[in-house]
Amino acid sequence: MHHHHGRLRTVGLLAFLFAMVLMVGAIVAYSVQSPAVLFIFAGIGLFSVAYSYWNSDKIAIRAMKAYPVSREQAPALYEMVEELAHRAQSPVPRIFVSPQPTPNAFATGRDPERGVVCYTEGILNLLTPRELRAVTGHELMHIYNRDILISSVAAAVAGFLTTITQFFILFGGARGRGGGNPLALVGGLLAVILMPLAASLIRSAISRTREYDADADGAELSGDPLALASALDKLQNGISRVPLKEDPKHDAHAHMMIANPFGPRARQMFSTHPPMDDRIARLKEMAGQR
Numbered sequence: 001m002h003h004h005h006g007r008l009r010t011v012g013l014l015a016f017l018f019a020m021v022l023m024v025g026a027i028v029a030y031s032v033q034s035p036a037v038l039f040i041f042a043g044i045g046l047f048s049v050a051y052s053y054w055n056s057d058k059i060a061i062r063a064m065k066a067y068p069v070s071r072e073q074a075p076a077l078y079e080m081v082e083e084l085a086h087r088a089q090s091p092v093p094r095i096f097v098s099p100q101p102t103p104n105a106f107a108t109g110r111d112p113e114r115g116v117v118c119y120t121e122g123i124l125n126l127l128t129p130r131e132l133r134a135v136t137g138h139e140l141m142h143i144y145n146r147d148i149l150i151s152s153v154a155a156a157v158a159g160f161l162t163t164i165t166q167f168f169i170l171f172g173g174a175r176g177r178g179g180g181n182p183l184a185l186v187g188g189l190l191a192v193i194l195m196p197l198a199a200s201l202i203r204s205a206i207s208r209t210r211e212y213d214a215d216a217d218g219a220e221l222s223g224d225p226l227a228l229a230s231a232l233d234k235l236q237n238g239i240s241r242v243p244l245k246e247d248p249k250h251d252a253h254a255h256m257m258i259a260n261p262f263g264p265r266a267r268q269m270f271s272t273h274p275p276m277d278d279r280i281a282r283l284k285e286m287a288g289q290r
Helices: 004-032 036-054 056-063 075-087 121-126 129-144 147-177 182-222 225-241 276-288
Strands: 094-098 105-108 116-120
Touching: 036 056, 036 147, 056 105, 056 116, 075 094, 075 129, 075 182, 094 121, 105 129, 105 147, 116 121, 116 129, 121 129, 121 225, 129 147, 129 182, 129 225, 147 182, 182 225, 182 276, 225 276
Parallel strands: 094 116
Antiparallel strands: 105 116
């Protein structure tokens, strides 16, 4: 759509994340005195990005145990998704439903032609048709803005940073204790401590930026920002009552959902979602400007 400042901020954060990778890689390569190490781990990092992006829909759907629904099973849902997709002049995504009782929804798929919108049974039982339509607009804009690529890259690069710093602990630290440059060892240890922390913060910042943009773009697509604000308020309360069970397979895909699936117990510093009250306030302000 037209929220250029959010996109520029995302590009800047991604660039900074990649710069951190180069910095940590250079420290590790210098410490072990082998530039080849950097290229090996860079290859692993690129493979992780490609795999997570190419298979994002399959991985997320499997993690949520979602199943496809046909037009005969959910005619109103199909009509709603198709109406918004045609309004955006974009491809119609496939529709899946997860048996999870926690109310939530997410979009995935490596490009708009292969997009997927998945609703939990909890959200289908909680929201009104008007609110569900607004949520669908939000999820469609994640697909059309190609946020799946951005989030896949951010997640994979952050994971790569953690891996390469762990490699430094195993090999660089051992060389340092054997008589290497003590300044390089100290710098490497600081990188081990600080870089994964910074990577997690940057990844969270990227996810929050994309959520704000999807709220604004989705509200514009549906033409009903107040309905999205109402839906977010209901989701916040609904998830507090029935949060998603925390485990690694759910943690990896929490950033894709419209609301933090783990409820208020989730750590705020590393939260991949902006504060719900702030999102609701922005949507109400948007409605007042229409």
